[in-house]
Amino acid sequence: MKKTLFFLLSLTMFGTAFSQVILNDNFNSYNIANLGTQGGWARDGATAAEAKIAEIDAANYGKSLRFPRTTTEDMWVFRDVANAWTNRTSGNNILEVKYNFYSGSGLGFTSFQLYADGSDFFNIAVIRYSHDTKELDYYNENSTAVNPLMTLTDNTWYNISLSYNYTDGQTKISVNGTAYGPFTSTANKNITEIDIYTGENTLTSGIDNIDINAVSSVTLGTTEAIVKSDLNVYPNPVSDIVNVTSDKKISNVTITDLSGKTILKSKDSKLNIKNFANGIYLLTVNYADGITETKKIIKK
Numbered sequence: 384m385k386k387t388l389f390f391l392l393s394l395t396m397f398g399t400a401f402s403q404v405i406l407n408d409n410f411n412s413y414n415i416a417n418l419g420t421q422g423g424w425a426r427d428g429a430t431a432a433e434a435k436i437a438e439i440d441a442a443n444y445g446k447s448l449r450f451p452r453t454t455t456e457d458m459w460v461f462r463d464v465a466n467a468w469t470n471r472t473s474g475n476n477i478l479e480v481k482y483n484f485y486s487g488s489g490l491g492f493t494s495f496q497l498y499a500d501g502s503d504f505f506n507i508a509v510i511r512y513s514h515d516t517k518e519l520d521y522y523n524e525n526s527t528a529v530n531p532l533m534t535l536t537d538n539t540w541y542n543i544s545l546s547y548n549y550t551d552g553q554t555k556i557s558v559n560g561t562a563y564g565p566f567t568s569t570a571n572k573n574i575t576e577i578d579i580y581t582g583e584n585t586l587t588s589g590i591d592n593i594d595i596n597a598v599s600s601v602t603l604g605t606t607e608a609i610v611k612s613d614l615n616v617y618p619n620p621v622s623d624i625v626n627v628t629s630d631k632k633i634s635n636v637t638i639t640d641l642s643g644k645t646i647l648k649s650k651d652s653k654l655n656i657k658n659f660a661n662g663i664y665l666l667t668v669n670y671a672d673g674i675t676e677t678k679k680i681i682k683k
Contacts, residue, residue, distance in 0.1 A: 404501050405467045405477055405595040406577065410436055411445045418448060429458035439485055440540065447485065447591040449519055450493065450533065456584035465575040468597060475597035476549040478507075481542070482593045487566045488537045489514050489586030495579055497547065499572035507572050508546055508554055514586050520619070521556055523568045530566060533558050536642035540591075549573075557642065560665060560677035616666055618683035623657040625666070632671040638680075639665050656682055 413421045418434040420454035426434055429452070452458070468478070482495065494511040498504050506524040512535065513520075519541075520529040535541060544557045556563040579590055613630040620680040627636050636654060638647040641663060647654060656664075661683045667677045 403463050403467075403472045403597045405471070405478070405574075405597055406462060406593060406596070408462075409445065410448055410591060413446060415446065420631060422462075423487040424460055424462055427459045427461070429454055430454045433458060433581075437589075439591075443571070444540070444591050447483075447589045448579070449485075449589045450487070450579075450587060451493070452489070452581050452584075452586045454569045455491070455582065457580070459578045459580050461576050461578040463576055464595065465573070468574045471597035472582075474599050477556045477598050477600065478547040478549065479544070479596045479598050479635075480577075480594075481544040483591040484512070484543050485589030486512065486517075486535045486539050486541065486588060487514070487587035489588075490672050491515070491582055491584030491586045493579070493581050493586065493588040495543070495590070496577065496621050497545075497574055498576040498578060499574055504576075505569070505572060507568060507574060508541060508545055510545065510556065512588070514584070515587070519558065521554075521563070521566065523554065524564070530563070532563050533554065533561065533641055539622055539642050547572075547574075559641070560667070561679050567586070584607045588633065614668060614676055614678065616678045616680060619678075621656065622683050623655060625654050625656055625680060627652050627654065627666070627668060629668065629670075629676075631674075634671050637667045637669065639667070641665070 408422060413436040415436050416592050417431045418424055418436055419431060421436065432568050433450060433452050433454065435449050435451060436446050439447045440450055491514050492511055494509050496509045508520055508521065508523050510519065519532045519535055521532055522529045542559050547557045547568065550570060552568040553565045554568045555565050581588060615628045619628050635648060635650045637645055639645050646659065646664065648662040661682050664682060665682050666680050667675055667679055669675050
């Protein structure tokens with residue numbers, strides 16, 4: 384018991400010394416109604432009824448922020464985070480953002496935006512989803528073109544994370560465990576506001592479990608951060624048999640499509656995906672020690 388308690392206390396002290404919460408919101412304490420000003424949120428554009436607290440998937444997510452957009456007017460739902468960032472712990476110069484995104488349906492756009500410079504609204508980073516093309520992409524104030532990330536499926540939840548390094552402007556993104564970047568943004572920009580934009584057509588979408596921290600180094604997530612293995616997945620691209628080897632003991636391997644649907648689960652090191660449709664899949668290795676590691680594979 385004492386040893387367990389010491390371990391938990393050590394983790395707590397580690398987190399206090401090297402990270403600081405900028406914003407953490409899972410919406411579960413809110414009333415199921417229009418978002419309004421609950422939790423310090425505000426809205427610009429459209430109508431109050433087009434930003435609601437609702438149960439999109441109550442069993443897995445509880446209450447969420449839902450956008451039942453019935454008008455085509457641009458709308459921004461936003462929170463001020465300037466003071467929290469300004470007063471961050473010295474050395475915590477990486478802004479780490481994690482959230483769950485519900486793709487919903489319809490047309491138009493849903494974007495998660497990080498703004499700096501107050502009323503000048505400098506785009507540090509924008510992760511934008513086109514309900515028309517189903518493409519998730521990334522851009523920032525200096526982008527000459529958008530950077531495509533992943534094609535999504537309607538009415539599906541996705542885990543998205545982003546890190547912005549205040550010192551060098553480098554931005555990294557992860558979607559359902561697949562890493563993108565680094566991308567180059569402008570350094571020395573102090574975040575002042577987060578915005579969730581919806582508009583240009585009628586649509587539904589949702590956001591949940593927003594977790595924003597100032598950290599000293601990027602933490603991809605518990606299982607990703609501590610994986611130290613020599614994982615090989617080959618050939619890739621693959622037409623029939625894909626081989627999986629590692630210097631760690633493997634319990635099983637799971638292959639999912641980009642919507643998160645499990646296509647194959649096996650304890651074998653040779654996986655036959657000959658009958659899979661051509662496209663991109665996520666291969667997740669579950670190690671005997673409880674750690675997981677994910678690789679993107681291309682079926683041709």
